[in-house]
Amino acid sequence: MHTLTKADDGASSSRESSSLEDTSNADCVDNAHEPISNISSENMYIDSGIKYSKYDEPMFDEVEELLGASSAPRPCTLVWQDVTVHIKLKHGKLKRLVNNVSGIAKPGTLVALMGPSGAGKTTLMTALAHRNPVGTIVDGDIVMNGLPIGDFMHRESGYMHQDELFVENLTVMEHLSIMARLRMDRRTSPLARKRKVNQLMRQLSLYGARHTRIGGLDGQKTLSGGERKRLAFATELLIDPGLLFCDEPTTGLDSSSAQKLMTLLRASAVQGKTVICTIHQPSSELMALFDNLVLLAEGRIAFAGSASAALNFFESLGYQCPITYNPTDYFIKVLALTPGSEGASRQAIKSVCDRFAVSDAAKELDMEIQLEFHLMDHEDEETKRSKFNISYKPPLLHTKIIWLVYRYLLIVVRDPRVLLIRILQKLAIAFMAGLCFMGKANLTQAGIQDIQGAVFIIIAENTFIPMYSVLNMLPDEFPMLHRELKAGLYSTPIYYVSRMIALFPGLVIDPTLFTLVVYWIAGLRGTLYAFGLTVFVAILVLNVAIACGTFFSCAFGSMPLAIAYLVPFDYTLMITSGLFIKLSTMPKYISWLRYISWLMYSNEAMSILQWDGVQNITCPEMSDDVAIPCVRTGEEVLTVYDFGPNQFWTDIAALVALYLIFHLLAILALRYRTRRK
Numbered sequence: 001m002h003t004l005t006k007a008d009d010g011a012s013s014s015r016e017s018s019s020l021e022d023t024s025n026a027d028c029v030d031n032a033h034e035p036i037s038n039i040s041s042e043n044m045y046i047d048s049g050i051k052y053s054k055y056d057e058p059m060f061d062e063v064e065e066l067l068g069a070s071s072a073p074r075p076c077t078l079v080w081q082d083v084t085v086h087i088k089l090k091h092g093k094l095k096r097l098v099n100n101v102s103g104i105a106k107p108g109t110l111v112a113l114m115g116p117s118g119a120g121k122t123t124l125m126t127a128l129a130h131r132n133p134v135g136t137i138v139d140g141d142i143v144m145n146g147l148p149i150g151d152f153m154h155r156e157s158g159y160m161h162q163d164e165l166f167v168e169n170l171t172v173m174e175h176l177s178i179m180a181r182l183r184m185d186r187r188t189s190p191l192a193r194k195r196k197v198n199q200l201m202r203q204l205s206l207y208g209a210r211h212t213r214i215g216g217l218d219g220q221k222t223l224s225g226g227e228r229k230r231l232a233f234a235t236e237l238l239i240d241p242g243l244l245f246c247d248e249p250t251t252g253l254d255s256s257s258a259q260k261l262m263t264l265l266r267a268s269a270v271q272g273k274t275v276i277c278t279i280h281q282p283s284s285e286l287m288a289l290f291d292n293l294v295l296l297a298e299g300r301i302a303f304a305g306s307a308s309a310a311l312n313f314f315e316s317l318g319y320q321c322p323i324t325y326n327p328t329d330y331f332i333k334v335l336a337l338t339p340g341s342e343g344a345s346r347q348a349i350k351s352v353c354d355r356f357a358v359s360d361a362a363k364e365l366d367m368e369i370q371l372e373f374h375l376m377d378h379e380d381e382e383t384k385r386s387k388f389n390i391s392y393k394p395p396l397l398h399t400k401i402i403w404l405v406y407r408y409l410l411i412v413v414r415d416p417r418v419l420l421i422r423i424l425q426k427l428a429i430a431f432m433a434g435l436c437f438m439g440k441a442n443l444t445q446a447g448i449q450d451i452q453g454a455v456f457i458i459i460a461e462n463t464f465i466p467m468y469s470v471l472n473m474l475p476d477e478f479p480m481l482h483r484e485l486k487a488g489l490y491s492t493p494i495y496y497v498s499r500m501i502a503l504f505p506g507l508v509i510d511p512t513l514f515t516l517v518v519y520w521i522a523g524l525r526g527t528l529y530a531f532g533l534t535v536f537v538a539i540l541v542l543n544v545a546i547a548c549g550t551f552f553s554c555a556f557g558s559m560p561l562a563i564a565y566l567v568p569f570d571y572t573l574m575i576t577s578g579l580f581i582k583l584s585t586m587p588k589y590i591s592w593l594r595y596i597s598w599l600m601y602s603n604e605a606m607s608i609l610q611w612d613g614v615q616n617i618t619c620p621e622m623s624d625d626v627a628i629p630c631v632r633t634g635e636e637v638l639t640v641y642d643f644g645p646n647q648f649w650t651d652i653a654a655l656v657a658l659y660l661i662f663h664l665l666a667i668l669a670l671r672y673r674t675r676r677k
């Protein structure tokens, strides 16, 4: 049953033992690139369904088909020594997640990071990949090709997450094309970019699904789990990283899809990449694809070395893997906490880790690490630099904005029903409202209230529903935003600006349509000047409302919290709009609120457009003995509402200022939120 050990025949062990002498990265890569056709059949053997050359290198006839005959990736050697990871808890205490862990991953190797749930695999891998969550403290040395890891890891390494996140409405080709624009060197020609995308789609069997949406609208074909994983893999391969981290890539896949994906990872290693992979209890066939195994338990190393050596090590401790057991399952069983007897389990795990720390395998590993450090120390700067993609030029700021805007516009275009329903709904409300005011907007005493009412309807419709509808937009995108920020694809302000630009067409069309219908049905002032500027103010109102809603969603992070704070705020806005209370009579301690009320500014501006210069408001017939108060001019109407007739452009300036302030506050809140993660 112990079929996981391709080293059982001795071929692998000879490589293991020679690995200390064979420290040249180039050798690893060269071996990996020996043309398959040059190896005769007597120089190969088959184990676990995988062909191996006499050099014990898996012979993927399909390597070139799988991953193409691209140029050899930059060799990446990652060494980590005495790495300890703590996380800061809320009350300031530190919790240790990874404890004094060392290891090495060389070019052309596929390393499995295994252990029971909660062992610290993901924590260690994010530390090695320099993609730690905020609040993580990493101690120890992590060195890639002689340099302590840093932000350069974004361009030198790829990171496949356990749960892949995509903009679901995009097709495979759109996703990869946009990612190519965001990730690849800006000097890459459009043809080369296109070729790369096509090549990856073919190699990863995604070409047939290139026009399939990743996730979907009802009834539409979408990608399978395996295809999604392969797409995530393709996304990482766009920059052809020398180092690849994969967090549980087989989770959620059936055995055939898992085998397919792992074969791809193996092929990447054969090409010369360094691949580090966390994996949960792989089958023997899958385990056979790995060169090295690192077993973690309770944040410590329980074993590091080849799979066959792991069997020997556990046997030496008295843990004899039953013949019917998959060895990896057995290792995990030994290292997992047993419910009900956690104390005894912890003691047993500690004993395994302690024994490994003084084992020959640990000493060998330590020697290998020391040797690697020694070699790195003696490399000159030029050699070190040649191992990095220092000439990489990230896409320019405007390129990122254009492609992000394109991505978010596609979301709208992909589902035009949402847009159509929104427009129809808007028009229906506009007709309803317009019909209520039809024939009422006259220059009479009663008409004053009707005109002011119609103006307020235009303002309210462009404020409340849009402000609330935007509350879940950014929080829904936070997980993906965090991930793409960590991958160094763009910055928070670039994301925010792009997101808002993509919204903008809707923010112009919506208020224009609504105002157009209400204005003409209600029969508001029939000059082009008044109509045009009313539409302009309505557009401004909607944009300020969206900016305000976005700020609340960024500041409070979730829709329920944002609503809790927004409701009292919107009441304040409404009360101070000038329609419900005479602004000059408001108590001093509260009257300042009118200055942040865009409802007040817009109400004043639209009222001015309706009443400026009006001189002929009719009064009811008066009997000789009763003097009925009567408003005869537009200026008097404005005075009734405490609006200044000359305030129009001041109101516009205030609306623009509020628009900018809310967006600025939203960006600051979003930055704070994304930095905390």
Ligand SMILES: Nc1ncnc2c1ncn2[C@@H]1O[C@H](COP(=O)(O)OP(=O)(O)OP(=O)(O)O)[C@@H](O)[C@H]1O
Residues within 6 Å of the ligand: 087, 095, 097, 115, 116, 117, 118, 119, 120, 121, 122, 123, 124
């Ligand atoms: N932010 C955090 N605050 C507190 N504890 C944390 C935090 N992040 C991780 N942990 C704890 O650290 C331990 C290791 O977590 P990690 O995700 O690295 O485990 P894992 O081995 O990848 O587990 P799994 O296989 O289930 O994904 C777990 O016990 C987890 O609860």
